[in-house]
Amino acid sequence: MGSVTAIDYDQLFSASGRARGPDALAAMAHLSDTNNIQVRMHGGLPAAANFPFESFSYTLRNGQRSTVEEASKVSMAQQYNLTLTGHPDLRHWMRQHVLNQHRPPSQHDTYVSSGTNHALEVVTALMMERGDPILCEEFSYFYMLDSVITAAGYKVLPVAMDEYGMKPEHLSKILQQRSELGMNIPRLLYTVPVGQNPTGTTVPLERRRQLYKVAQEWNLIIIEDDAYYYLQYPNGADKLPGTHALGASYLSMDTDGRVVRMDSCSKLLAPGLRLGWVTAAPPLLEKMAMHTHASLNGPNGICQALLMELLDQWGEAGFEKYVLSMQAEYQRRAAILHAAVEKELTGLVEWRRPTAGMFMWLKLLAGVRDADEVLPQLAEDGVMASDGDMQLAAIRLTVILHNYPERHHNILKPQPGLLL
């Protein structure tokens, strides 16, 4: 199959994706934007006069504080989203930030999302029919597997991983085999390339290039779910990368416009905001924004307003400082967990020191065939770990600990009969 270097998205959309267009009200909205319109009685927007809030103030843990009090901002925070792409100022910040961080080599656009989970639901619905296959890392994000893929009747095609992520030769092999058997070729490849959930793997540049090439050969759309992108600490506490040394994303090499990149505020800031941003080629992004707006009426206004105020207050320097502080925090916790595992479990498990994100993946040795042999007893002893129901001798530990460091060591001491 020849390389495809320009995506014809119309060929890739599902039936519902093709049927999704700007609704009549959006068309009117377009109209309403023109200069001669004086009287607008077509929409159902509540009047700002009824909104109860006059301003919002916040205080950060580091002592910084600010207030959103300008009338138009306060009104916008409380009103429905008036565009399909989120608050214009916040979207502008996100779009510019993406351009600075990733310098995508072909045309992309960005909208403010309501979190990556929803964006995943939207992009799969736009491009897949019930029963369609989707390529995933062989260990993957539980929610995507359970709540998006299984629930919608899609099929997972797992791609084998090594310590650098998906193996390009296995990816090629799966696709080649399907092609030879006349089976349908998947459209989507889902990956969490940094601090992967659950294995903690970060895919290095050369591996990414190889995988991108396979995607080109088979015209795959790559969903880059980069929830842990900012939380990288590969060189320890002394050389934290900040925003300038985070490695090349798939977006940064996306000459074809086949990458849909999802950024999230959840791990960087807080999950309760339900905010993020999505970047993709314009034909796909437009559909995603329409679908997101149709589904949720866009992201929460108050959260957008607070986030914008925060980003304005920080400026570039403040944002950099904040990212560094998050990296330091995660690195510290990861180091503690790593030290404890090294001390207590050497010889009993295989693991790698985390270099990003919040997960450590332990392969259980010593004759354990399935984590289910171990997890219940761990739980009884007061340790919750997870294996995502996989038939596997591996468990995932989260570096986010409630109490550390001392308790930690006790937790990981091998209990009698627990690990051989």
Added chain:
Amino acid sequence: MLSDVPARFVQSNGVAGAKLKNASDAVPQSSTAVDWATHLTAEAKLRSQPTLRRLVVGSAGKHEVAGLHGGLPHPSIFPLEGITLHLKGGASLTIDDPQTVTDAQQYNLTSQGYDPLREWVRVHTNEQHHPPPSGQHDILITNGNNHTFEVLVANLVGAGGCMLCEEFTYPHVVESVAVPLGIRLHGVAMDAEGLQPDALRQAMQNAKQSGSSVPKVLYIIPTGQNPTGAVSGLDRKKAIYQICQEEDIIILEDDPYYYLQFSTGPGEQPGLAGLQPSYLSLDVDGRVARMDTFSKFLVPGLRLGWLTVHPELLLKACMTLQGATVGACGLSQVITAELMRHWEQKGQLEAHVRDVQGQYARRAACLLRAADSHLQGLAEWVAPTAGMFLWMRLLHCSDADDVIQQLVEAGIIVLPGRVAHFQGPCPPGGCPFIRMSFSKASSAEMENGISTLAWILRARSAQANGSSKNLAPTALPSLSGACRAATPGMDQMAGNPPVVPGL
């Protein structure tokens, strides 16, 4: 029923009374109770609680557990320490209790939503609707009604399915849900009070006789109906409910304008106590899925609402919502819970609702005055008593499109009724209706809009009668022409509103 689900999933952590009925009451089931197995889609049946979620929820709050399992960021890492909401009128609400601030920033730890908000909603819903105990209703905090509708459709109708709805309905449902999912809508005729019972019976007859699948879900907007403004009274609702019992139909009660019931006459506004009874209040079978939202009576930017429904459907809706957005926005839930608590202490929720009702009453009255004064003999309408829309039939006109176009040329936008038709946006035979919103326009704008419409209709009428004088488009009245004095308190516009999609 719920036996395959860990008990902890359904109940909230620490707050008693998750169900609306008193858990200790033994309530006999209604003889027309719903068999949910026959209503859930294939997708719904596939849904089960994600493994990790079960672990997280199951161990939440247990401090003696070393939680190394979830992907929950640790609260000490969250950036916010406190928020203060300054209310109009001078009061302030400060949220700085560490646990509350954490809850605002964390993923939902209880699947059905933030407990203090759920508790408020539970008590409030009980007070407003007194749902019959046999319905066993339970509460889920949602992202607002648009999304909740999508969630319910996924679980009850599915792609390629079918559904009953009012002949004219919320445009979004047609264009953004039914069309992309290939869902066949069965539109049911309406009168001034909304959906007609006889027409509903007829629609079911037709569906059965046609040989294609019979709809089992009715989507209905019973108060300040979008687009017609109709309000269904109690007797009307009882008649419809009875048919739904006979035909085993699930009722999706979409009620965003419930609190926006008003009186344009001299009397008091209804407040919270004087609102029309809902379908939920009649629901002995547990066949009503009631969607409430904070968008119209409080703040649309919150993206928040709640669903009141039988536990079997609630479970599926909850899991769908978890999969979609991991529940509703934490910050919105906390802000709303705090505001409701604050207002409740001072009896201010009632005052706020009355205030909002009064605003809409004044706006409606202004639009109606203009209509009465200019449009007699040219259009017909029923004065709204709820919501934000005036639905108007243009007389001597089979389709409103020409008129709409001329209005646009004169600088006025209203919604063509055809966009809200269940076969919209281009229903066969055309559509002589238009929908005018009185939620935001100033009194001057309304006056201009109506008088221009009158001019256009008179010109059409004259043309139809053979007279062709004075019809040049340039003869349209200037929009800066004579305006009525503003109604006090109404004209607080902050400039022209920008793009208005999706409503």
